[in-house]
Every structure is written in structure tokens, then in C-alpha cells.
Amino acid sequence: MGLGKIYTIVNQKGGVGKTTTAINLGAYLAYFGQKVLIVDIDPQANATSCLGVDRHTIGGGTYEVLIGAQPILTQILHNPRFKLSLLPSTPALAGAEIELIDLPNRERRLAQVLEPIASRYDYILIDCPPSLGLLTVNGLVAAKDGILIPVQCEYLALEGLGQLTQTINRIKYSLFPELEIRGVILTMYDGRTNLAADVVQEVQRVFGKQVFESVVPRSIRLAEAPSYGMPISVFAPDSTGAHSYAALAKELLISDDVQVPITQEAN
Ligand SMILES: Nc1ncnc2c1ncn2[C@@H]1O[C@H](COP(=O)(O)OP(=O)(O)OP(=O)(O)O)[C@@H](O)[C@H]1O
Numbered sequence: 001m002g003l004g005k006i007y008t009i010v011n012q013k014g015g016v017g018k019t020t021t022a023i024n025l026g027a028y029l030a031y032f033g034q035k036v037l038i039v040d041i042d043p044q045a046n047a048t049s050c051l052g053v054d055r056h057t058i059g060g061g062t063y064e065v066l067i068g069a070q071p072i073l074t075q076i077l078h079n080p081r082f083k084l085s086l087l088p089s090t091p092a093l094a095g096a097e098i099e100l101i102d103l104p105n106r107e108r109r110l111a112q113v114l115e116p117i118a119s120r121y122d123y124i125l126i127d128c129p130p131s132l133g134l135l136t137v138n139g140l141v142a143a144k145d146g147i148l149i150p151v152q153c154e155y156l157a158l159e160g161l162g163q164l165t166q167t168i169n170r171i172k173y174s175l176f177p178e179l180e181i182r183g184v185i186l187t188m189y190d191g192r193t194n195l196a197a198d199v200v201q202e203v204q205r206v207f208g209k210q211v212f213e214s215v216v217p218r219s220i221r222l223a224e225a226p227s228y229g230m231p232i233s234v235f236a237p238d239s240t241g242a243h244s245y246a247a248l249a250k251e252l253l254i255s256d257d258v259q260v261p262i263t264q265e266a267n
């Protein structure tokens with residue numbers, strides 16, 4: 001039996017590091033002995049391709065599962081090298097936003113398919129698209145243990161978070177009262193600029209203790225890894241980007257009361 005934690009990585013702002021966090025946090029949770037499933041609910045399928053899976057060559061994935069055409073276990077891929085499982089996104093997912101509207105329980109379909117399999121895993125990380133549409137709403141309603149919000153350390157970092165908070169509150173009210181923010185992750189931090197330091201302070205002022213201490217720096221290696229279809233833990237385990245995601249994984253494990261195995265100290 002796994003821990004069965006389900007976290008959804010969300011921010012409707014594009015390019016803030018959601019997918020990079022899903023893949024690399026997931027990879028280090030796996031490195032530290034956890035059984036991890038990444039769920040790609042973004043029609044862009046970036047998490048899928050970051051893990052070296054060609055979305056055009058696979059038979060199905062999140063879409064088939066959401067519309068009820070296939071049982072979830074038949075659609076999950078496993079990569080033994082990365083120790084990661086993946087529910088992939090295929091081109092068909094682009095139509096789901098509209099097709100889901102007419103289906104019963106349209107906001108809860110992802111939650112319903114994950115619920116019976118959650119205990120097979122320790123961590124399920126859901127990678128959302130940059131929108132607050134029905135796919136993201138499914139991601140939020142499935143976020144049994146909370147949401148992780150990556151925030152890019154740049155000008156206007158907090159812009160749009162008010163809208164995200166409103167959506168969260170609306171879902172709390174109408175669909176899922178237990179929904180909560182599990183943490184805010186600062187990404188793409190550039191230590192050479194005063195601006196980045198100012199953004200960190202501002203985000204900490206607004207979100208307080210909800211901000212993870214581990215900050216992800218801007219790292220060329222993190223940006224390169226996807227084109228090789230590898231998580232950073234395999235592509236460049238000695239890079240600063242790798243160290244930061246290892247630290248983030250440890251921080252999450254410790255606050256989830258999971259023992260981090262000392263024999264598997266990252267680098
Ligand atoms: N810490 C980092 N250092 C350098 N580049 C990064 C870092 N994090 C992410 N990137 C790069 O920035 C781009 C956006 O990151 P990513 O795809 O993770 O964001 P996203 O929030 O998932 O985007 P989208 O909203 O389109 O889904 C990618 O090219 C990625 O490789």
C-alpha cells in the first residue's frame with residue numbers, strides 16, 4: 001500500500017515551471033524511494049514529451065480515461081529507468097475541454113478515476129494546462145492533498161494569483177470543501193538580480209509559511225533536459241537545478257512525515 005497522496009500543480013499563467021516541477025519533483029520523490037505517477041492533463045502534452053514519450057505513437061491516455069472509454073490501469077506507462085509512471089496526454093485531449101461539458105460529473109471525473117488506484121502509489125502529481133478551464137478544474141477537484149503553485153521569480157509574478165485564489169475558493173464552496181494550497185514553489189530564481197530577491201520577499205509576504213524554503217534557480221540544464229526526454233535526476237544530477245529539486249522533494253517528504261532514506265542522499 002502506498003501513501004496515496006495526490007497533489008496538483010497549477011497556475012494558469014503559462015511557462016512558470018509547472019511541468020518542469022511535475023517531472024523533476026516526481027523524479028526525486030522516486031529517487032527517494034517513493035512510487036510516483038505523473039498525470040498529464042495538459043493538451044500540450046509537455047510532461048509526456050519531457051519523459052521521452054511520443055504522444056502520437058501511443059494508443060491512449062488521459063483523454064480515454066476521462067471520457068470513460070478505457071480503464072486507467074491500461075493507460076499508465078512505466079519507465080523503469082526513471083522509476084516513474086505516467087498517464088500520458090495524447091492529441092485527443094485537446095477536445096476534452098468541450099466534450100466533458102456534456103458528461104455527468106464533469107468536474108469530478110479525474111478525481112473519480114484516481115481514487116481507486118491512489119493507494120498503489122505514494123505520490124500522484126497532476127500537471128495542469130495554463131488555463132482555468134474544465135481540465136484544470138478536474139485537476140483541482142482531484143487534488144486530495146492540496147495544490148502546489150509554482151511562481152516564477154519575475155516581474156508580475158503574483159499577477160493572476162488572485163484569479164487562481166478565486167477559482168480555488170469557488171471550488172471549495174461548490175465541489176470540494178477540503179481543497180487547500182499545499183505550497184508555493186519559487187522557480188527560475190536568478191540570484192544576480194535584485195528583482196528576483198524582491199519577488200521572493202513579496203511572495204513570502206503574501207503566502208507566508210506556505211512558501212517552500214527550497215527555491216529552484218534558473219538553470220540551463222533544467223531547460224535542456226526535456227529535449228533529451230529525461231528528468232534532471234538522470235540528465236544532469238550534479239547541476240544546481242537537480243540539487244534544488246532534490247531539496248524540494250526532501251522538504252515535501254519531511255513535511256509529509258515520510259522518512260527520507262539516508263542511504264539515498266542525493267549527490
Ligand atoms: N528553473 C528553470 N531554469 C531554466 N529554465 C526553466 C526552469 N524551469 C522551467 N524552465 C523552462 O521554462 C519553460 C517553461 O517551463 P515549463 O514548461 O515547466 O512551464 P509550465 O508552467 O509548465 O508551462 P505551460 O504553462 O506552457 O504548461 C520551459 O522551456 C522550461 O524548460
Ligand SMILES: [Mg+2]
Nearest residue numbers: 018019042046
Ligand atoms: Mg506545462
